[in-house]
Amino acid sequence: DQQVKQNSPSLSVQEGRISILNCDYTNSMFDYFLWYKKYPAEGPTFLISISSIKDKNEDGRFTVFLNKSAKHLSLHIVPSQPGDSAVYFCAAMNNNNDMRFGAGTRLTVKP
């Protein structure tokens, strides 16, 4: 069941520009959302999260926006750096800590 969708399998941006990764979900019981970053041959690492009671959370170059009415969230990275090149997974949790992941978006930041 595709409860969390990342419709863009890949994204390429120039160094210094903004990267915007998008995620949509269908289950209104999700109340916590996370972004994970994954390098090849490594496990996903936690990047940033947001509770459903907020619409924005910022941590340095990374900002997550949540639009509950649209069941949509996005991750903004600005300025993008070559080291940000990785696969980014969106994840959503309900209050039982059941987590569902999107299929991931491969971000490439070109120098």
Add this chain to the structure above:
Amino acid sequence: GAGVSQSPSNKVTEKGKDVELRCDPISGHTALYWYRQSLGQGLEFLIYFQGNSAPDKSGLPSDRFSAERTGGSVSTLTIQRTQQEDSAVYLCASSLEQGRIQYFGAGTRLSVL
């Protein structure tokens, strides 16, 4: 260790054989999760252990898959009579009891020939 440890990192097996994958969670983390990532796919939830409670097995794809967690720490995921479609990266994660952030191991890449 400081992080989630999984072994082996790679496993090649023949169709029909059984395999065991091991996960050693972060010390003090009571919750443990298994996921798998097939080629080009997202992470698919398999099973969730929380303390001494009965595990949530709702994600296990067939009865060939089982998992145990001994002593509330190390977990073993067993796949019996492996099939080629079982080929994937199997990821383990752990979290604090009330934690919502899961910390992942590097995974076991399983190849069934």
